[in-house]
Structure formats: structure tokens, C-alpha cells
Amino acid sequence: MQSAWLSAFAFLLVSTLVGAGLLGAASVLRVRAKYDSPLKHNTYECGEEPAGMSWMQFHARYYVVALFFVLFDVEAAFFFPWATVLREEGTSAFIAAVTFAAVLMLGWLYAVRKEALEWQ
Amino acid sequence: MNELVHGALYGTLIATAILSTIAMGIWFERKFAGRMQQRLGPTIVGPAGLLQPFADIIKLLQKEDIVPRDADRGLFDLAPILAVVCSLGVAAVIPFSPSIIASDLDVGVLWVLGIGGLMVIPTFAAGWGSNNKFALLGAMRAIAQSVSYGVPLVLAVLVPVVLSGSLSISGIVAWQAQHHWFAVWPIVPGLPAFVIFFLAMLAESNRIPFDIPEAESELVAGITTEYTGAKFTLFYMAEYVHTLVGSALGAALFFGGWDGPFAPGLHWMVLKTLTLFVLIYWVRWSLLRFRADQLMRLCWTWLTPIGVALLLVSAAWVTFGGTN
Amino acid sequence: MESIPFGLAALVTLFSALRVVRSPNLVHAALWLGLALLGTAALFAVLGASFLAGVQVLLYIGGVMTLTLVGIMITRRHDGLNVPAESIGHVRAGVVSVALFAVLAWAISATPGLDAAPLGPDATTQDIGHALVGTHVLAFEVVSMLLLAAMLGAIVIARRKDPAPHAVTHLHVPATAVREAAE
């Protein structure tokens, strides 16, 4: 195991402590209301009683965008190790990556043509 | 165990530095915005209002903690802490000088992108957990924006990775110190990649002109609509941490990090980071806000293909450019 | 020394995996899944697979998790959000899980050559890179085809929904049109 991971993990712990510590400090400093009104715990909706559920069905384009993100991330995941050896491997690695990216951009081109990534 | 102590020690140091920078940064931003808007900004608390951030924090911590009746209590409470962790955690692998780095991870770039990308989880938890329509709308907007701009962000970050051949941030900075800053040379993949990085970073940290997730004129306060007091403070803090850490990352990846003449490395890193930080303020207080569809169009029809092209150009530079 | 972090990560992974299947709320289940994936990433890191750990966080939690959450949000029937726990049938589920585990374990142990890692135990990112553009360059290119296929599939499926109500993009009805419709 790489020792740096332990340090990074410790850093995350410190960050958590920052967040939790602030909440802890607040629980001491906080002013408490003498009388609790049920109105205070209403969901905010511009002063009106909330109507219906806060749940709604979102458009499928959210899913397309998220999927495209995953696909481009997968692409990047392949590019990261490739990038570290590009200098040594030379032209063949370059050509492999160009082909890879070109094939992927075909999908992007199709998406733009079909306006699949248009938001409205 | 030694590493654990090292990480905790440097983590505390860096977190403290970041948080105090943000406290003063907020004061500076308010002064800065005030001057831009023909007013003075804070003047009352302390000399030139210098103690204003502390007054703000104490005020916010004193506020009553109100949880909506219909909220998902667990997620509602967890989200602000997660937001701080995800934004602050990124700083773990950023070298502030050749020696000041919490964790010199060999896949530092992946850590940055991965932990930064986790921000969607607290956003969703807050939006969904509040059971508020504005919060949910804001959360979904934030997720769509964050995943969309994640793509140009990854592509832009790949450019210095390709040019230096290293996945570690300190490795990238060291390479720049030996050769040249990427924003300066090679100018073609370097500078445009920085511009894309900058835009994507603005979008990831929800800054104007990309602040549609919290667009207060439309969604009241987006995901933080139902939050009060300390929990709101944490979200507010996370946003500033995100911006500051993003600036530090930009300085490290494209402007040579701690590299610079005359002064020690830390000075240069701080100077570069703060310059980018102020640049973000400047953008924020001058521009209006995009609409969701315009934001998406900018990302997918322009930034993404340009990012891929820049990636290939930098690969060509490395393969055929020769010398370094 | 490595067994402590490994044990912790494994424990977190197992616990959150259990919560994924036991959680009656879909959103909670999805978020527990995120923790399970994070635990897996930690396992990878402990075992020395730095790159894999990074990619696990980037792709699975940042990507697949988001996809799952968005998937839940675009479903139509939200009243089915809470899966009643009684309906699961513990015995049957247990049998199926054990059977699945047995099959997978058998498949892994029976596959020849799996125990000898192709890149050795301490493979660095560079080694992966070399393998990717060297011996496995064909697979590397085929992956791009796979990604392309996934993209096209997503676009086609998403577009199929289009003629539904969303086709109405601009609803401005001029007064004259309203009057004509009335007559």
C-alpha cells in the first residue's frame, strides 16, 4: 500500500472534523427558541402552503447528459495511463489515441446533429 | 503510522490556512465588490471592517437550527459536512511548496477529479433531503451542470498531464519548474486549456456566470433554501473552499505552482492562487447569469470538442515536438 | 500493518452493501451504494492499485452513482420510491445471493491464469499505460467502439421519448388563434 494514501485519508478525516467541529460549535453557541412554532418547520414555498409533493419527474435529457459524462470519463480513464507513457512509446501511442478520440467524437457529432444535448 | 500523522498535521495546517484565507477573502470580496458598486463595503466591525468575517461567522453559528418537518433528517444533516469534505479534500494533493504537501499521491490528478466530482452527492442529498421544490430544482440543475462541466474539466486537466507525463500534481509542478509553465509554453494547448479549466472550475464551484443551481432570483437559494445557521455556513464555506482550492489547482497545473524566481516557493504559490481567486471575484461581480440551456450548449458544443482537440494537440507536441 | 485499513475498508464495504439491499428507500439505497463503492476504492488503494482506486472514485462514484441518482429522478412513478421490506422474501433472496456468490467464486478459482496478475503485484500507472498501447492496443481501440455504441444507444433511447408532451416547446397561443378556435 502506498503511504501517500494514508496521508490523503488523514486529510479527509481532518476535513470531516472541520465540518463536524463547526456543527459542534454551533450546537453550543446556538440560540434556542423558547417556543417552537409548527409553522417554523413548514417547507418554504414563498409563503404559501406547499402544494403536492416536492418530487417531480425530470426530463430524460438529464440522463443523457449524465451518461455522456460517464462515457467521456471512461475515455479519460484510458487516457490517463496513456498520457504517462506517451513520451516513451512515441508515434504508435499517439496514433492509437487519435483513433480512439476520433471514434468517440463520432458519437459526439451524432449527438450534436441529433440535438440530443440541447437543453430545451 | 508516520504518514497518518504527516497527513493529519499538514491537513490541519493547510485547512487552517485555507479557512483563514477564505475569512479574509470574504472581507476582501466585500470591499472589492463595494468599490465596484460605488459603496464602501464593511466599515463598522474593526478597522476598515476587518473583523467582519468573524462577526459573520459568530452570527451564523448563533442562529437557530431549523429543520423542515418533511425533510429527510439524516441526509439533511449529512449533506453540509460532506460538502466541506468534498471541497476541502481536494487540497490534500496540492503542493503549496516543494515540501508543503499533505499527500504526494502518484495519482493526484485522479484524486482531485474524483473527490471534486463527489460534490454531486452532498448537492443531491441536500436538494432531495430538504423536500423543497426549489432545493430539488437547484440540486438537479447543479448535478446536470457539474457532470457536464466535468467533461471539459477532465479534458483540460489531461493537457498538463500529457505534457508532463505525470499523474501526480507535485510531479506536474516539478516538471514545469524544470522546463516551462504550461500556460506560457506551448502556448496553443496550454493557454486555451487553462481557459477551459477556468470556465469549468467556475461552473463546478457554481460561480457567476454559471451559478444557475443557486440562482437566487429564480430558485430563492437553490439547495440551501431550507438551511439555517451552521449548516448553511458549511455550504457557504464549501463554495468558497471550492473556489480557492480550484484557484490553487489552476496555479499548480498551468502556472508552475511554487515555481518562481527570488522568493521561496510558498510565496509564489500563494500569489498565483490569490490572483486567480481575485479574478473569479472580478468575473462574479461584473457578469450576469446564463440560462441552463445556454450553459449546456457552451459546454457540449464548444468546450468539449475543443478540449479533445487540445488533448490531441498536446499529444502531438509531446510526440513530435521533440526537445522536451 | 496493512490488515487494519484493509479490514476497516472491507467492513465499511460490507456494511453499506448490506444497507443497499436492506434500505427501503431507493435514494438511500443509492447513496449507500456510493459508500460501498468508496469502500471498494479504499480496498484497491490498500492493495496498492493506486490507479484503479482513483478511477473507481472518478468513474463509479462520480459517474455511475450520479447516473443512478439521475435515473431515479427521471422515473415516472415516485410513489414506488419506498420498497416495502416485507416483500423481499429473506430466504429466497439469501439462497440466490449464496448461489450467486458460489458461482462467481467458482468461476474465479476455476479460470486458469487469473491468480498470476499480468502486470505483477506492484503495477504502476506507467505499466498499465505500456500494456494499453502495447499488447492490448486492440482492446484499447475496441473500447472506443464500445463507448461509441453506448453513446448512440443513449441518444436513440432518449430521443424515442420525444414525441411525448415535451414536444410542446413554445406554448404561446395568440389571442386571435384562441378566438378562431372558439368559433
Added chain:
Amino acid sequence: MEITVEVQSATRGSVDPHLSIHAYEAEGDLMLLHFGPQHPSTHGVFRMDLHLDGETIVKATPYIGYLHRGVEKLCEKLTYVQQTPIVDKNDYVAPMTNEQALNMAFEKLLNIEVPRRARYLRTIFAELQRVASHLVWLAAQSIDLGGALGGGSTLFLHCLRERELIMDLFEEVSGARFHYNTHTIGGNRHDLPDGWSKRAQAAISQIESRLSEYEDLSLGNQIFVDRMKGVGVLSAALALELGISGPVLRGSGVDHDLRRDAPYHAYDELEVQVAVEQGGDCLARAKVRFREIRESLRLARVAIDGIPEGPICSFKPTRQPTQVKLTGGQAYAALESPRGELGTFVIAGGDTPTSPYRLKIRAPSLHALAAIPYIVPGANVSDAVAILGSLDPIMGEVDR
């Protein structure tokens, strides 16, 4: 009676303008979002019930009345002279025009001629008020588009700085910065102090010089244009049918301006260039307002140069509210307020001769809001904010 879309459509031939709403399954697809009354960008207390499909608005129902103060009823109890300060609070962004509209109706009722100097003063005040009001519109619109914590507020505060100059000028004349009470039946109460004209000219020059800066920040800003272009398209026919007037109507391509078409004050002596833009979208309305600011500055400058000497009130100014007594008659007078045709209809008589039997104020903002059910559906939540801002409603005037 609650004003709903159904009521409106019933009066318009039983046709629901939201024909598409039937394509949705009410429970499954649509979310009802109360947008207002306590919302940062509803310009006061105004509520829109938005039916959302995702982020697309399918139906928008405006609800008004949160700021109802019974001004018209109050006016029935007050004497004629006492009413001016009350109506000041209606359109609280352009109080001068409120007073003028009211007193014009009384003058018409009493058949009183206003002296030429007073008519010039009223013209100057009206034009300066229009500039101030449009500056507030630009300020509010940029906040709507750009956020209270961002570039929007920068433009907001700069706009208010210029508005201050105009308020200073008004303060010099009337002693009040906002609710002036400077108009009365038959003319004005306060004459210009010494050197006012010179200072007014200087202020106008200053506003003029800074206006192009604001134009660069808004109409010259690609984000601003993209947010406004093609959003909230209002056709001329619908605008006319809904009784919309002012910049909103002119943004839809209808060349109509009371200053030119039915001159009052001193407009018969001045040549008013009416700003008309085609398109009917938010951008067209914004362009109209910008051109109107420039035109108003020009008109104010010409009018200040041409102020004649003479009395400022033909009707003897009085401190006795009971001086005006009427037993019958009715009158309607309208002027072009920054928001459109602001009219006052007054019926004299009733039980008390010192106060009107009925007073009705025709508020242009109310008519502008009537367009919301027609132009908001199809847009998304961000657009709804931009559209509302471009209609420039003042709730004090809508609800009265």
C-alpha cells in the same frame, strides 16, 4: 372574485389558452410551484402558480391582491385636495405621474385650465420621472438576470446612483425625495428654486454620459441578450386585446404613445419621438426602454430650455380641503406613465360634494400582468423571471 385563467378564458369564449395542459397527467407529470408572494424576484408581493414539467412551465396563473390597500375606496372618503399624497404610493417607482394623472382628471372635471408654466413643469417632472423609473427597471431586470450577489447587483447600484440625481432634483423642488405631493388641482404647488434649470441640465448631461456605459453592460452584454432574446414573445394582437400599453406594447411593434397621440401637459408643443421595436420579446421591451430614456432626457432638456414665465397654478392654491365642491359629473384623464396608460376615472357627487362618488385608477401594470398566462408557458423558470422583469410591474399600482 379570484382572477384565474379559467375566468379569463371563460370571458374569451370558453377556450383555455393552455390547450396543452390536458396532455399531462396532473398527478404524475406536473409539479405545482408557488412562485411568490415571498420570492426574491416577484417585484413585490406577487404570486404565480407555475405548473412545471421538469423545468418547463406548462401553465402559469398569476395571483394579485397581496398589496391591496383600498386606495380607491379611501379616495371616496377624502376630499379632492387630500387625495394627491395618497395616490403617490400607488406606482411607488414613479410617484410624480400618479399625482399628475389624478389631478388631470380633477382639472377636467372642474374644467380648469392649467397655466403654461405649470404644464411645462409637469412635462419636465414626468420625463425625469420616466428616466428614473426606467433606471429602476434596468436595475431590477439585471438583478433578476444576474443575481443579488453578482454582476446584477453591480448594475443595480449604478442605476440607482443615477436615479439619485433625479431624486435630488425633485427634492429641491418639493422638499420630498419620494412622495412629492407637488401637484395640485390647476397646477403645481412649488415653483422651481433658483438655478434649478442649470443643475437639472447638468444632471441630464451626466446621466446621458453614463447611459451608454449601462447599455454596454446590458444590451452590449452577450449573456444579457441571450437571456432576453426570443423570450416571452407577446404578439401585437394579444397585447392590444389585453389592454396593454406603454413600453410593453411598443415592444410588440404597436406605435402608440399618449404623449404624441393624445397630447397633454406641454407635449403638443414638443415633438415626441416614439420608440417602437418589433419582436415583442423581452429584448425588444428592453430596447424600447433604453430608447425612451434617451428620448426623455432629450425632451426634458428641451422643456427646461423652454420654460415660460408665469403663474404655476390657475386654481387658487388652498389649504382648505373643502374648497372643491362638486355635485355631479364624471371625467377620465390619462397620461403616458413609464408603464403605459395611467388613467383616472372619477365620478363626482354622491353623499358628500367634497369627495368623489367613485374613483377608479387604470393601472398599466395590471394589464401587463394579464399577459403572463399567455407568454410564460413554454419558457422555463429562469425565463419566467426575465419575463416578469421585462413587464416591469409595480405591485402597488396593480393592487392599489
